[in-house]
Amino acid sequence: MDFEHADAINQAIRLLSLRHRARAASLLAPLGLHPGQEALLLELARHGPMIQAQLSEALGCEPPSVTLMTRKLEAGGHIRRAPAPSDRRASIVELTDSGKALAEQVKQLWCALAEETVRGLPAATVAELPGILNTLTGNVDTRR
Amino acid sequence: MDFEHADAINQAIRLLSLRHRARAASLLAPLGLHPGQEALLLELARHGPMIQAQLSEALGCEPPSVTLMTRKLEAGGHIRRAPAPSDRRASIVELTDSGKALAEQVKQLWCALAEETVRGLPAATVAELPGILNTLTGNVDTRR
DNA sequence: GCATAATAATTATGCGCATAACCAATATGT
């Protein structure tokens, strides 16, 4: 592959990251959330109570990141942490009532953001978009 | 759009961002670069000397980010900053010889990364990928 | 010509992400 084409791809991914994140930030700000935190809330809403190691795996980020995000969401009253009875190292994270309500609001925003993001693309392309993006992600995923 | 589909798209973009950046980081680390810096070097290699406001525009990030990145690249000896003769507010940024050599190495890595990223996709999809990504980016771009 | 607006850059601060080092608790191998 020549450099022009390669750069078009890499640069497009970089810019999409920046812009999609920035747009998410502006939508989440009125809810008092920063981008990244919504993923944690949605994962808890989907899966129910989890320990941080599971969150780290599900969100695709490292344990120290989860420590800080959970701390801030806990300070905001959206989640609760309790020691796991079966393993005294682990702490179980779950949504509070406020967190559950917030997650519902995030779901609405998430739909609006996705629709805005794919606007103007042919329906067929939209349909195969998740598959394409997942392939790209899998190709550069060194996490395993 | 229902939440499942919306989340598939938003989450896929978020994960692609994380993984592509992480992969870029591991490729750039041997060159002593952090992700983001390569974009600045490549832009200077493509366009020649520029002032920071132009870099900010071209890279799609804010002026304070450019200030810090240029400071670090300058400390590494890869770029040089000189006051602009025509406008004493502006500073002209250009590659040093070391920076030019480094940019060439980055170009090689960039091709390898793009090939790795699109591996397994049909050629037709690869061909339209930049267009699709740019459409997505444009849809959420509030910068103008 | 001079007050005012706009622009280039910087500093301060905060968030998400990372890695490295560390502690506490559980699992394992002999």
Next chain:
DNA sequence: ACATATTGGTTATGCGCATAATTATTATGC
């Protein structure tokens, strides 16, 4: 059973990104 390895979590530190506020210079309106 006990030393060792593994796992869950935290702290410290550093980078890229952001916004808000500040300074210095240039452009503009009357």
